[in-house]
Amino acid sequence: MTKPDVSIENIFAGQFEENSELTLKGWVYNVRMSGKKLGFLLLRDGSSTMQCVVFSGSTEAESFENFAKLTQESSLTVSGTIVKSPKAPGGWEMQVKSINILQIAENYPITPKEHGPDFLLNLRHLWIRSSKQHATLRIRSEIISAVREFFDQRGFVGFDAPIFTPSACEGTTNLFEVNYFDEAKAYLTQSGQLYGEAGAMAFGKVYVFGPTFRAEKSKTRRHLTEFWMVEPEVAFADINSNMELAEDMICHIVERVLRTRRRELEVLERDISKLESIKKPFPRLHYKEAAAILEKESKDNFKTGMDFGGGDETILASKFDKPIFVHGFPTAIKAFYMKEDPADPTYTLSCDLLAPDGYGEIIGGGQREESIDVLKKKIAEHGLDQSVFEWYLDLRRYGSVPHAGFGMGIERCTAWICGTQHVRETIPFPRMLYRLNP
Ligand code: 4AD
Numbered sequence: 279m280t281k282p283d284v285s286i287e288n289i290f291a292g293q294f295e296e297n298s299e300l301t302l303k304g305w306v307y308n309v310r311m312s313g314k315k316l317g318f319l320l321l322r323d324g325s326s327t328m329q330c331v332v333f334s335g336s337t338e339a340e341s342f343e344n345f346a347k348l349t350q351e352s353s354l355t356v357s358g359t360i361v362k363s364p365k366a367p368g369g370w371e372m373q374v375k376s377i378n379i380l381q382i383a384e385n386y387p388i389t390p391k392e393h394g395p396d397f398l399l400n401l402r403h404l405w406i407r408s409s410k411q412h413a414t415l416r417i418r419s420e421i422i423s424a425v426r427e428f429f430d431q432r433g434f435v436g437f438d439a440p441i442f443t444p445s446a447c448e449g450t451t452n453l454f455e456v457n458y459f460d461e462a463k464a465y466l467t468q469s470g471q472l473y474g475e476a477g478a479m480a481f482g483k484v485y486v487f488g489p490t491f492r493a494e495k496s497k498t499r500r501h502l503t504e505f506w507m508v509e510p511e512v513a514f515a516d517i518n519s520n521m522e523l524a525e526d527m528i529c530h531i532v533e534r535v536l537r538t539r540r541r542e543l544e545v546l547e548r549d550i551s552k553l554e555s556i557k558k559p560f561p562r563l564h565y566k567e568a569a570a571i572l573e574k575e576s577k578d579n580f581k582t583g584m585d586f587g588g589g590d591e592t593i594l595a596s597k598f599d600k601p602i603f604v605h606g607f608p609t610a611i612k613a614f615y616m617k618e619d620p621a622d623p624t625y626t627l628s629c630d631l632l633a634p635d636g637y638g639e640i641i642g643g644g645q646r647e648e649s650i651d652v653l654k655k656k657i658a659e660h661g662l663d664q665s666v667f668e669w670y671l672d673l674r675r676y677g678s679v680p681h682a683g684f685g686m687g688i689e690r691c692t693a694w695i696c697g698t699q700h701v702r703e704t705i706p707f708p709r710m711l712y713r714l715n716p
């Protein structure tokens with residue numbers, strides 16, 4: 279087996295042989311000369327960036343001349359020895375012996391000066407190389423890995439739901455319609471939940487993880503038209519065990535990112551102490567308690583019975599320094615599958631998790647209606663066509679049990695953990711009302 283190349287990240291973690299010569303492959307992040315004989319190259323290799331020092335006395339003559347030709351984002355390989363350098367980023371630098379240029383980059387459009395968001399989003403294919411974007415997407419990847427690790431370790435089965443679906447899951451107002459051959463219309467899935475419920479009845483505990491679509495006409499910093507959602511679904515679970523599962527998952531994610539992606543959090547200038555204080559239990563407020571606060575403090579004319587706006591969520595979350603659960607939303611504003619509270623059927627056994635610092639709802643879920651008669655009534659009340667839900671009603675015909683689950687949007691969670699203002703920076707290529715490119 280050939281030895282894998284040593285990456286800059288390996289070097290920063292001390293996973294390399296000191297004093298041996300190494301070759302790094304990558305791109306120029308920045309170059310500068312200091313006088314005539316000394317030059318500094320910030321090399322990025324995809325894993326991280328490292329300072330490489332060229333010196334006319336120790337770098338090969340031809341390579342020293344090559345150094346002068348380098349432009350931002352030129353591709354190259356650099357060989358030399360790695361030495362400790364407390365002042366260099368990461369604490370190590372390379373003393374360069376030779377440079378081999380692969381391509382001299384044309385004038386790179388993204389420079390260290392300030393660019394507007396539209397300019398950068400049009401260049402998203404290049405923008406992802408910039409340090410903050412790079413750190414954000416690295417953390418996103420870590421979060422996804424932590425989510426899978428969490429559910430896999432607990433014996434959940436990964437259960438992929440279809441993307442073309444015959445019916446709505448989360449209301450009919452934001453469906454993307456697709457022509458599905460001659461006869462039929464299909465919709466891009468808004469949520470894999472209904473299929474997850476079938477999975478839970480077959481496997482006990484499953485998680486659906488995939489892209490979901492909402493034709494959101496809203497231009498907020500929390501909305502994408504295409505986003506990724508993880509949706510666990512558990513047979514024999516109730517609303518309380520559902521909130522405990524969500525709480526454990528969030529703690530697991532935060533703990534993992536703090537352990538493995540500290541450098542990226544520092545690049546993003548995230549207040550790490552705030553993440554360190556995320557420990558269970560999270561506060562739980564009934565909708566009625568939350569509504570009483572908002573009746574007094576809402577700036578958006580909130581009245582009891584209404585759903586929360588983004589501003590309302592910010593007010594509620596600002597009262598706590600941890601994520602909070604709001605549970606028991608009114609039946610009138612929730613999806614058809616939500617189980618009504620037996621103590622008062624005008625409320626549901628639903629729960630949302632609101633992140634601190636104005637990031638708003640990152641999780642939505644609850645206990646599902648297990649009675650076929652109530653479900654049929656709700657499907658009719660919601661103006662849905664029962665015939666496309668017959669397969670779903672079968673889950674109540676053949677061994678119906680209490681069950682619960684939730685969905686977490688990966689981008690909302692990433693935005694909160696990274697401290698990123700807008701979810702558009704938490705996905706490689708965001709899709710929004712006015713953005714389909716690149
Ligand atoms: O609250 P939502 O709509 O819940 C569901 O779809 C349930 N079927 C989930 C379940 O119980 N299995 O969406 C769940 C989460 C939200 O809390 C949010 O994090 C994210 O999905 N989300 C969005 N993220 C980005 N852009 C959008 N337009 C989003 N809509 C929802």
Ligand code: MG
Pocket residue numbers: 630639641642
């Ligand atoms: Mg929701």
